[in-house]
Structure formats: C-alpha cells, structure tokens
Amino acid sequence: MAKTVSVINQKGGVGKTTTAVNLSAALGALGKKILLVDIDPQGNSTSGYGVNKREIGNSTYDMLINNIKASEIVINTKFKNVDLLPSDMNLAGAEVEMIGLGRRESLIKMALAEIWDRYDYIFLDCPPSLGLITINALCASDTFLVPIQCEYYALEGLAQLIATVRQIKRLYNPGLELEGVLLTMYDGRLNLTNQVVDEVKKFFPKKVYSSTIPRNVRLSEAPSYGEPIIYYDKNSKGAAAYEALASEFLKKQ
Secondary structure, eight states: OOEEEEEOOSSSSSSHHHHHHHHHHHHHHTTOOEEEEEOOTTOHHHHHTTOOTTTOSOOHHHHHHSOOOHHHHOEEOSSTTEEEEOOOGGGGGHHHHHTTSTTGGGHHHHHHGGGGGGOSEEEEEOOSSOSHHHHHHHHHOSEEEEEEESSTTTTTTHHHHHHHHHHHHHHTOTTOEEEEEEEEEEOTTOHHHHHHHHHHHHHSTTOEEEEEEEOOHHHHHGGGGTOOHHHHOTTSHHHHHHHHHHHHHHHTO
C-alpha cells in the first residue's frame, strides 16, 4: 500500500506545487511508482506535467463530487513512473458542495482506497488554505510535508497549520505525522535566510531537510514548458536540489 503525503502550506507562493511536481518526478526517476493528486483548483501541478486542464475529461472534482472512480481519472504521464489525478477550476466550488455530503472529511481517503496498492507514494498537492479539501487531504495522509520560503514571514500562519493538524489527529487521523520541512528559495549568503533557518529549526526540531531549494531561473521556467525540472534542465541547480531531496526523502523512510 502506498504511503500518502500531503504537501501543504496555507501560505501561497512558497514552492508547494513546485515541490509536489519535482519531488514526484525525482522519485519516479529513482524507480518509485508515484501518483500525484492535484487538489488545488488552480491546477498548477496538472499543467506542470504538461496536461491541458481544458482538455481533460474528468478531474479530482468529479472524484469528490460525482463519484467517478479515481482509476477512471488517472492520467499516465510521459514522465517515468508518475501518474496524475488532474485538477480543474470546477474544484473551486467543491468545498461548498462537500458540506452536504456524508463523511465529508473522508472523501479523498475513500476515493483513493481503490488504487492505493498500485503505488509506492501518493502526493497530494493541497490548495493554499486550511479548508475542507485540505482537511480531506490530511485525513487521507500518513504524513505531511511543509515547504517554507526563506523570508521574513516564513513562520506566519504555521501555528494555525499545526493547530489544524492536532485537531485532525484528535478527531480523524491519529497516525498523522510530520514528514519534514523543506526550505525553499534559499540563498545562504543572506543573513535573513540564516535567521529564518534557525527559527524554522527551533519550530520543527529534527524535521528540517538538509536539502534546500535555491532560487533558480530554470526551475521557474520549467512549468511553462509542462516539464518537471529534471526533464527540462537536468544540469540546473534546481534539478540537483530536487534529486538531493528525493534521495534524502527515501533515506528517512
């Protein structure tokens, strides 16, 4: 059965989708069978894998609201060992529709149950909020991975995230644990970066990855070409960073 990991931070622009896309691709390249589940209405993980959101038949919205089986929605991407459950803008209204459904906090968990045994790892790219879709993701996950941008407001809102996780553990998913914290947009030459790193390590002792993700032009360009960085530019600093993260991730399993 797959280990399921939510990639989560309710603050936008911290490298959450970049990490979901590129960690998935790097693990796939290392021979692990991966499913990436895009549950962000913006659908950036979907387009990051070169899938046109306007041309897909069904999406994670249909999985949650219309009872379409996950196995009927899965797209086999052209990248090694990575499958995708795509998102589209219909998902933006899903939380309102989910309120009236039974076991509404467990819809993702129930939907993924039929395909869990096909994969080594399932990654859930969560929306930048702590709404019902994110709660669903945490209920379905074994662990959660938190990308944090190396900037002044990095820790803002994390107390709220941890409070939400505690509630999920108490009410629905007692086994939920922190997978790790990833420092993104890292520049070790800046004093501010080092101050943020120190603060994050105090906040999450022994859970911060030694691999960090630098600011990298090629990493920013890759999504517009619909390719993970290790396929778009294998020799870039961004590719090296996500390959290092994938290796570190596997060592901790």
